[in-house]
Amino acid sequence: MPALAPSPSPFASVQQAARDPILGLTEAFHNDSRPVKVNLGVGVYLTEAGKVPLLQCVHQAEEALAAAALAKNYLPIDGAPVYNKAVRELLFGSNSPLIATSRVVTVETLGGTGGLKVGADYLRRLLPQSQVAISNPSWENHRAIFEMAGFGVVNYHYYDPVRRGVDFEAMCSSLASLPQGTIAVLHGCCHNPTGADLEESQWDTVIGLCAEKGLFPFLDMAYQGFWKGLADDTLAVRKFADSGLSFMVSNSFSKSLSLYGERVGALSIVTGNATETANVLSQIKRTIRTNYSNPPTHGGAIVASILNSPGLRALWETELTEMRERIRTMRHELVKGLEALKVSQDFSFVTRQNGMFSYSGLKANQVELLQTQYGIYALSTGRICVAALNSKNVGYVCEAIAEAVKQ
16 A cells, blocks of 8 residues: 555644643752752642651551452442542531531542532533632632633632732622622632631621622632641531532542542532432533543542541541641741841741741742752742741741842
């Protein structure tokens, strides 16, 4: 057969995609050969020794699973029922009226990102004329996930860089101006990237605005347990649950159980009644089936074991408290170190922020100087991961910041 004339490649016009700012920064950090370097751009919790921890509760759960030697069969499309029930009760409470009346359904997803993606894809079919509103600033992937689902994405005001906190008046004004049917993505706690959260009374106002303006709330709960504790951190979820509104919640166990590589999370949907719940579940299962078919077995089995074992659950809460308190200590050590160096810029706001991250107030040129001269990596926005600090590197970081802010 004679050779065919080559036709133009369908990929010839493909352009290089922009590198993910966080993963790209980590790659640059790993390629840095300097012996002294610190990655404050990382999105994971690190121990005092600078390592990603394997929690004891996870280790013990895995040992029990290995001893059981269960076959790795396919899970149901929506995940293991024992997992979904445990996660639903973790978020809404075991005595939740929503659970008792079958108004909430939970499905296992590939991490919290998977929960957002499944929710976005389904909402695009359900509310095709809607737009999505995310906070300014927000986690970088929020915009990408909803845009890839086909939504137009706009910002609502959130952070005041002068006062280093939530600009609540501007936030409310933004939300009030959104068209009816807008999907409002809200951070349940430990706002990423700013670390600035709403107060309890402010959540009441936001819920009232969602009801009055006909907004659809979509809560992202990636950091449950890193603010005050597992139960306290569901404040926003349970207030929405009490409101009578329908809404969605994506949650993750990547951070709280240090299960980053297992990709284990969930999507919960609150509906109007049991019939709606059954119908919505059928559509969510269709969304999952045409994407990844069903979730993997191992990560969900670990989480289900921990949530359903009183001993492992107690151990998890102890370990999570230690993680939360270590981050809080590092916030204070960073501020104390900068004050000791008589840095002119006030960094005291860092101790008022929650979770793993801080919007440090560092400017892009100062961040660049930290990287080029000191091997300290952070996002150009000034977001730093406080969970990457420890007693061995915090002094070095303080000294470098003290020099950078002189620029």
